[in-house]
Amino acid sequence: MGAIYLVRHGQASFGAADYDVLSERGHEQSRLAGAELGRRGVRADEAWCGTLSRQRATAAEALAGFAPGVVAKEDPRWNEYDHVDIAAHHGGGAAQDSADPRAYQAALESALAAWTAAGACSGADETWPAFLARVRGAFEELAARVGKGEQAVVFTSGGVIATLCGLLTGDPAEGLITFNRVVVNAGITKFVTGRSGTTLLSFNEHGHFEGEARKLLSYR
Template identity: 70%
Template sequence: MGAVYLVRHGQASFGAENYDVLSELGRAQARAVGVELARRGVTGIGARCGTLSRQRATAELALAEFGSGGSVEVDARWNEYDHVEIAAHHGGGAAQGSADPRAYQHALEKALAAWIEAGDDSPCAETWPMFLARVRAAFDEVVSGLGKGERAVVFTSGGVISTLCGDLLGDAAGGMLSLNRVTVNAGLTKVVTGRSGTTLVSFNEHAHFDGEAINLLTYR
């Protein structure tokens, strides 16, 4: 039986001029999830990540904690949806603002629901069906390449992970809308694959942020 670990990136720079950069807390989260993966014996693997800076930096920092290291294959299919464009077309142009992140999150969730509802008719460059197709294809490629007992690690984003988890449970759109809001920065999701198919066995694990590390726990 093979296993795929889906890792959400560390905290990005909400409200900053360039969101796509890990905050100092995000860098600490990335190192912490690397330590957790090493503790589980997930070492010496060939990892994957998207092309976004926050995803690549999380992968590099986490893998540095692996003793034996490992290479990172960059694949744009693991990128997050374009929240700026979706907010512009479906959310009345709502913009990130450090003053009220909860208000922005609420507006974005409404925009995501409208984006999904619009389907192929959305004016966004990437529609919901297009996003779903690319993340499914990226995931299927990883799963099909796993041998017996092999493991893969993918550093990606909350929307991607939530969509894939929903898809495995029979409702990709529902997963995106209900699971995305609770994904933890640098949280772990585990999927196993074998003769009986591909199964979600854990979502959003973050015990590595319990106890003395509780200050590392963030959702946005």
């Protein structure tokens, strides 16, 4: 069987004018994720990331630690949904608030639920069906290329990972909400692929943030 590892980006700049920049903690998390992949002996036979700054920076930091010399290929299909646009159309324009991240999370989940329910009728620049199609397409194309014994690593975002986990467990729209709620920064999710198809093997592994590294654990 082949293996695909999806790594969520490190902590971005929640509540800042430009969210799409890794925080200092985010850089540390990215390096630690790379060290964990190296500890496991993971190879980057294929390495990918989205085109967002936080995804590209996480890929560079992590790959330097376990696959030096490998540069992740960029594919915008691995990009996150546009939370600002979705909030504008389905959440009353709720903005990130670093002083109350729980309230923002509740508002985001409400907006995401309305977005998925609206389907192709949403006024958002990217509808839920379009998001699902691009994410699914990128994943299925990669799974088809990963041969027996090969390993691929993708640096992406929580919504992408949550949607794919939901897709493989029965309901991508529900998965977008429930899996996304708990995915950690620089967490690792593993899929295996073979003749019988693709299977979710583990979700959101973050043992590399236990013990002395516990202080680096974050969700937003």
